[in-house]
Amino acid sequence: MVFKVYxxxxxxxxxxxxxxxxxxxxxxxxxxxxxxxxxxxxNIEFVTPVQGAFLEYEQKNEDFKVLEIG
Incomplete structure (x- = not known):
């Protein structure tokens, strides 16, 4: 799952x-x-899951990149 971190x-x-x-x-x-x-x-303020239509919308943003952290 993809999470957006503020x-x-x-x-x-x-x-x-x-x-x-x-x-x-x-x-x-x-x-x-x-x-x-x-x-x-x-200083993490908020973490929220991103899925469905919200994920599709975020993926259209040119700055959208999922960090690969092991």
């Missing part, structure tokens, strides 16, 4: 909508997504 680039940064970034991760659960990103200095 995050701030710095762990100590206060979440501000204008600075929020997103990325996509392939995983089985939200917990697995957070585990895969644990070594990165991200």
């Amino acid at each position: 995050y701030q680039e710095l762990m100590k940064e206060v979440p501000v909508r204008e600075k929020t970034k997103s990325l996509y991760v392939e995983a089985e659960s939200v917990r697995e997504v957070r585990t895969k990103l644990a070594d990165r200095p991200y």
Whole structure:
């Protein structure tokens, strides 16, 4: 399943909508997504599954790329 992760680039940064970034991760659960990103200095705000029509819409975006994290 593909998950969309909303995050701030710095762990100590206060979440501000204008600075929020997103990325996509392939995983089985939200917990697995957070585990895969644990070594990165991200302040993860929200993780949500992306599927169906929402996934199709996101795939049309030129910046759509699923991270391959082992």
